[in-house]
Amino acid sequence: MRELDADTAVPDNKKTMNAKAETIGTGKAADAGLLTLAVLIVIAGVAAYYLLPSTVAPILHTLSVVGAIVIACGVAWFTTPGRGVRSYLRETQFEMRKVVWPTREETIRTTLVVILVVVLLSIVLGLIDIVLKSVILDWLLKL
DSSP states (O other): OOOBOTTTOOBHHHHHHHHHHHHHHHHHHHHHHHHHHHHHHHHHHHHHHHHSOTTSOHHHHHHHHHHHHHHHHHHHTTSHHHHHHHHHHHHHHHHHHHOOOOOHHHHHHHHHHHHHHHHHHHHHHHHHHHHHHHIIIIIITTO
16 A cells, blocks of 8 residues: 655655656756856857957957856756766766777887878879879870
């Protein structure tokens, strides 16, 4: 039999489902508000870039846009998409620990093979170009 909450006489599992639904609903509105604020901050930074007088140092024009982008990213960091980005970055960092990096010798050997293949293909393509040029210009156009 289900246990009833003493205060509301609602089954315990129903109470948690309602709490989750309310959290999701308010989170979407808060996310929309924060993302709108982030966009407005970027627009303000771009507007500041164009509205600052030309007598102001050019670096301040650039810093107004860069600063606005940094602040907007900070605001967006606390939204649901921002949490998704943080989760992605954590998972990426975890996966990077699993990567087996090649040794110095393997890297040098692979680099030399790539350079050799590029040089050989360049020579082959150059020879093909010379042959086709002579065939087209000397034989076909003289006919």
